[in-house]
Amino acid sequence: MTPDLLAVLQIIARDVPFFAGFVVVWAGIFVVEIRLALLANRHEKRWTGPAAASPSAGARPGAGPGAGGGLPRGVEWWAAGGLALHLGCVVLSTAIARSRLLRDLSGDDTAARVRLVSQNLSGLLNALPFGVMAALPLVVLAAYTFAVCLWVRGKERGDDPSLPRFLKAGLAVAALCLVPVGVGVVGYSMQLIKIASGVAGVDPELRALMTARGMVEARPQLVTAVCVALCGLLATTGYIAVVCWRKARARASAVSSDADARARRVSGIAATSALALFAVSMTLHLENQAPWPEPSHNLVLDIGAFESSTVSGPDPMPWAPLLFVTAGDVLLEGTQAAGDRATEMLRVLHKNYTLLHPGASFPGQINVYCPAAVPVSRLDAALRVAADAGYTHPLLMWTQPGEIRRPLLGRLSRPNTSAARFELTTRDEGGALHLTGSCGAFGAELARLRRQGSDVKVLLANVADDRSGAR
Amino acid sequence: MSRRSVVTAALAWGVLGISLVGFWYEFARLTESYLRAVLL
Secondary structure, three states: OOHHHHHHHHHHHHHOOOHHHHHHHHHHHHHHHHHHHHHHHHHHHHHHOHHHHOOOOOOEOOEOOOOOOOOOOOHHHHHHHHHHHHHHHHHHHHHHHHHHHHHHHOOOOHHHHHHHHHHHHHHHHHHHHHHHHHHHHHHHHHHHHHHHHHHHHHHHOOOOOOHHHHHHHHHHHHHHHHHHHHHHHHHHHHHHHHHHHHOOOOOHHHHHHHHHHHHHHHHHHHHHHHHHHHHHHHHHHHHHHHHHHHHOEOOOOOOOOHHHHHHHHHHHHHHHHHHHHHHHHHHHHHHHHOOOOOOOOOHHHHOOOOOOOOOOOOEOOOOOOEEEEOOOOEEEOOEEOOHHHHHHHHHHHHHHHHHHOOOOOOOOEEEEEOOOOOEHHHHHHHHHHHHHOOOOEEEEEEEEOOEEEEOOOEEEEOOEEEEEEOEEEOOOOOOOEEOOOEHHHHHHHHHHHHHOOOOOEEEOHHHHHHHHHHO | OEHHHHHHHHHHHHHHHHHHHHHHHHHHHHHHHHHHHHHO
């Protein structure tokens, strides 16, 4: 195993809920599936091997030819159950990763929220494809065991079924139905991972567009796989049904046979499971079909913990990077960024804007959020970093509580935003607003001036301090 | 086994198969909702 693969596995083990436990469960199921396949194979050999040709051998109910008893009861159902158990674990792990993500979104500590959200986002994206990929060998083993067991049961009942036909039917269900669904889900999930990771460094408007568009474009892959699987399912079950129909009695006996009773029982279980699955799927369908509001004007809007503000600005929030200033930290686009790192990231965003908008003049806009109680010196430091990278027309933004309601996800916080624009200056020409006090006081004054229609210039505080020191 | 039982079994298994495929489609698609909740 290469160090790279080990590193990837370590990341997945950290982020995917109960990964280690599920690996152990998968290994256990894999071993059991192999043992069941070998057991089925041994019983098949009793009918097809040299023992079957011996004169003492005979087809009698409940026992194969040669030494030993018949195939133990329920072997085929254990094989199918192992696969179902694994898929249940995958669904559980994915559901836990998803609920963790939503729980982290409701936290009120920005630094912890950013860390948890990014970590659980990785878990959300990895849990499903990783589990489905691991299911593929189990599918093949379970299909083989199921087909061979049904054939052996037929022989034990005294019928003369064709083994290749049973094997083909079992493997056809796996190859034409289960495998396409698995491949489709894995491909679709990989596409979503690529979208989430491929938009880093792109300017916010384009990033929102690429993310929304990428999701829509990833869907046909899943839809195609589902269509292939449904066609495969109809073809294989239809073929099996026709073959069974030909061999079946034209009329039911007056006294139902054991086979009829068993078939009705199993059909009942299958129909009940189908109904339960349909009910669950409809709930998921409602969530998937419900339209979402237009994206907020920044992708990372939901990462930081915003406070409810009494101040609001007259300007709309533009599509621009988001600088989130707290008492101890600065987040740029949802990533912790100290001075040099923030400058470097902003320069990249500046350069990318120029590349993605050829011919357009760079507006130098950046959304800045600073909670009311944070000293304005923190804001000053962040604005200096922005100005160094060419972002000289920032907007201070405020949020008021807002939420959206989703059919399955419930209430999600989606704050309403407003902003006030200003221009940074390093020359004290008179009339420029000075950065003093707290972000709350500075913001209230800025909003008041903007509401009066003034074009506000803000003098970076350190420049003002330097001047007063020189005087 | 009677033909009636065969038809019943084929229908039940077919519907279960379609429900399973449908469930996995909707379950995979749900990832989009969570991504939108965080990213958009």
